[in-house]
Amino acid sequence: MPENIQQKIEKLREELHQHNYSYYVLDEPVISDFEFDLKLKELQELELKHPEFHDPNSPTLRVGGGITKHFPTVQHPFRMYSLDNSYDFDDLEDWEKRIIKTIDEPVEFVAELKYDGASISILYEKGKLSQAVTRGDGFQGDEITANVRTISDIPLTLRGNFPPKFYMRGEIYLTRKNFDKINAAREEEGLDPFMNPRNTASGSLKTQDSGEVRKRGLSAVLYQFVAENSPVETHWELLQNAKEWGFKISDQAQLCKNLDEIKTFINFWDEQRHLLPFEIDGIVLKVNSLQQQRNLGYTAKSPRWAMAYKFKAEKVETELQSVSYQVGRTGAITPVANLKPVLLAGTVVKRASLHNEDIIKKLDLHENDFVFVEKGGEIIPKIVGVNFEKRASDSEEIQYISNCPECGTELVKIEDQAIHFCPNEMHCPPQVVGKMIHYVSRKALNIVSLGQETIAQLYREKLVENPADFYVLTKEQLLPLERMAEKSVQNIISGIEKSKEIPFEKVLFGIGIKHVGETVAKKLVKNFPSIEALKNATIEELCQVEDIGEKIAFSITEFFSNQENVLMIERLKSYGVQLEKGESQHEILSSVLEGKTFLFTGKLSLFTREQAEEMVEKNGGKNISAVSKNLNYLVVGEKAGSKLKKAQTIGTIEILDEQQFLDLIKKE
Template sequence: MAEDSIQKEIELLRETLQRHNYNYYILDNPTISDFEFDEMLKRLQELESAHPEYYDETSPTQRVGGGITKNFPTVQHRFRMYSLDNSYSLQDLADWENRLTKTIDEDIEFVAELKYDGASISILYENGIYKQAVTRGDGFQGDEITNNVKTILDIPLRLKGDFPPQFYMRGEIYLNRKNFDKINKAREEEGLDPFMNPRNTASGSLKIQDSAEVRKRGLSAVLYQYVSDNTPASTHWELLQKAKEWGFRVSKEACLCKSMGEVKAFIDHWEQARHHLDFDIDGIVIKVNSLKQQQELGYTAKSPRWAMAYKFKAEKVETRLKSIDYQVGRTGAVTPVANLEPVLLAGTIVKRASLHNEDIIRKFNLHNGDFIYVEKGGEIIPKIVGVNKEKRKSDANEVEYITHCPECSTPLVRKNGEAQHFCPNEMHCPPQIMGKMIHYVSRKALNIESLGAETIAQLFREGLIENPADFYTLTKEQLLPLERMAEKSVQNILDGIEKSKSIPYEKVLYGIGIKHIGETVAKKLVKTFPNIDTLRAASKEELVEVEDIGEKIADSIASFFGNSENLMMIERLKNYGVQLAKDTQKTNTQSNILQGKTFLFTGKLSLFTREQAEEMVERHSGKNISAVSKNLNYLVVGEKAGSKLKKAQALGTVKIIDEQEFLDMIK
């Protein structure tokens, strides 16, 4: 086939597939079968594979995924992503309208939209081409997930019509109930725990490293906000219509309302009709329609004054308490969980609800077989909110909290001032042992991706592992005979374990699971105690001198190192090459420009994180200190700085600078 005819066929296939995507996802009016679409896509893939010179980043074939993203870089939002003020009653909306009319002396129209329950996203388009997708993050900066979002078929890669040269579209990425149920069915068939809810599953899916796996999740997207310096319309409603013309999927349920009365009618309708949707919503978003009026109203420190989220009241249902299970976590905390007669609540079947601790059981005076009221907190987590005592049987017995661990039969303990019971048998209670190992391999710790909870449980049952040090003794000969273990999966496990030996000390310290030591505390300990031996030898007085380290954490550290089995594990990890000392090469200075200078960061930082800031100080030979004093040279202030700023101003000897001035110092 001649080169020009190949190019023409490729271009025609791309144009045809993009048109069918638009018909299916935007207009909801498919004109060909799935089979016909797949056959065209397959033909296009074959042609593009044979002729890479015709590569196009917006081709429909680029949605299939397959790219691996090891790290999701942090990107600063050019336009801040504000959060919305919430209202929980119609009176709240009336009060909001009164505030609007005090500023706007003319009629106000509104646009009411469904509040999709998913993950917020900001997408950059340049010259009609999809360029970048960034999560909301903290509103100032988020994670770039461009490749993963590209796999979502609702999101156009190339726009059509008369669009501006550069702008951002913001929206919500979510998972409909059909695809959520499909994912959970597959997980259960594989022996994995089902996901809790569509919202968290959608959010977590966006951070999967393999974009081909993201595509398999079947995520959806709805776009609801145009953001740019230049706006090709005078109202929000017009922008939604233009967005649809350009190829975006906008909510077909959105409604232009001439008055707050029409808004309330919209809310009344969807308070009931939401249960017939195939996706979750948790309220209604109301926006002032006029962009001129929006500009006049402006923003508070957190939210636009021209928008409000009306949150639906939590739905409450009655069902019967069948029994109570007791779950043991990795720290030994025991959590009672109520088993319920299955009941439909906010669109899903609820069978279980956490009771948290003994005090909650006593608060409700629960009896076996009680009829209880359940609601979903934030439309997500089922919780018990009351008991129908009128239905209680006269011979029903009061629920008695267990006295011994359900897993190892050790007597439970409850310390003064703590709500939960604990199993003290931390070294030999099976859920605690497995929980510690699962924590050790988790992404924020040693990040051994090939070792999941099911694999760890299998290895524990086979007697191959009892603590994290045992991972480093595993061999191919031990693993291959096990169920669901093939040559490739075994090699991935061994490679992941070997790779973990290069993970930095602060992550290892977090990963070994000392009670009360999270990521942040681990980093602060490493700065003062650069190896595991100095930490072990530290006195309680030395420990509490470290910022954010109180007596509770100090006692926990002493208890950990006072256990001979923990000490043996630490020595074994050392011998296997795990990093239990700070890597001084990685902290080598880049310059001496800050030598002799001390720094403290306060307020909400927008150009970098606090951790990044402190690392920059160290790399340029400066020193971080934890409090405002006469020893402080520079206080770097972010948004809404508080008491530290006031104290520095009162001292008069501290130089107060902003984030950009700090960056200018280190060039």
């Protein structure tokens, strides 16, 4: 009897998997939803009565219901690289030339839609879905298997002749229809609507209740087979095989023989993308031959055999309702356009930066103008023009403010800059709070327990006015404040105490002397080993330091000429903050880079610029700030630009990628 029950359960599972495949992959349902639900219910009842036949990949488990309080971090056995982006055909032509030059043989490409969602890596073992992991940082991600099992587009068991173990990479996304349905339901419940399908899909994957994930109606498309060995020779064949195994593959993917076919594909979908039931933000191009992919290899961050072509920013028209002004930490005034809310590239846009007075004049902005807005790099909204035909005849020109909106002080405009400043740096509230936020930031004193809202609250309560005040805060002062508990107060006190161990160069950066950034602070500390030495330095002495010009020198002397700043420094010193260079701050590990100069450019992925420059110094080398004949090595990250071109023009500069730089240090 149990054997017959087991056979019946397995037969129902097989039938339901087949119906899922027909519905979601082939788009050819053979039974009605009602009949499918009857079979599913029958299987659920049998499984409930016979738990000994449990299968984690049963179709009944797609309904979810499990609660996951913590998503474990999992290493990716095969790194999930990001793609280089291009925004015009010139970039693609350069990319194709680099490929042909490297492999010196004919190349064909696969063009695919770039779905706007969340990346996923799914492990299949013996034809069963075994594990699903988010992209994370590319090296490791969160294991969200229970949630991914609820997505109907993703097969739980495979069909046909598939490899015993492999990973399928893909994108989890929300259709426009399901996104609208979710927001309609939220609005009925009095909740704020979600902003865009991409973020909603990504957030849904981290929802703790898999039953709730199921309700979101997520979709998936799979686009990359990853394993030690491939059963075929091309990416295109892999896509066709994957479809036969049960994966939902994009119907729009196309095999292209040359760049002209790629351009035709891109132009078509640039015009037609709004007709798709889901969001795309570009086209992904891959070299078809897997052997050619292996020959081309990878940069530190991206495969050389793939490229993402990003569509140009969308542009919409909306009404300018007003212009407001923000005051930054340095006193710089930024005008902001307040707009009638409008949907742009998947998000509702209400504001856009106008940067400065010159931009307002260049746009010839008037009150209540109808303006054109687009997203720079698909992220930051900006006004790119005015619809003059809709301008009212009595509309008045936008006049830039003359006084600070926060403290009323008359604004100053420096002759060679387009920015207005509030000169009341010691007492203008946003500047005062901004300086304290800068002081506790990660690259400065790194007091993580003191967030922006907490600092603003402490300032409102008149408990702090400058960084020195942090060091006299007490539990008795903090506990009565809003959102403060014993643990959070203790974290603040402990974080402040620990900041006394932060080295001098970071403190110097943190106290916020105008024009003294991280690199300048390091160079100053090398030449002036204490705050006293820096305070007593003359303009001439300061200008003798590499990369320190009169502008920075005057800013430093002006800072120390203010008695409030001097008093703050004295207080910091008395509380034990590091205002002298410690013995180990510039410890030399080796002399392997002695006599060599370095400059880093582009977006670094293996280390930060700060870490890179520290490695140079600790191995006897020297960092310089510009490309010249005095430069020995230029280390380039992603999207290296003018510095790389200049170095190539000079011809004597050795150009390294990040890994080659690390190898250079390890030589000794």
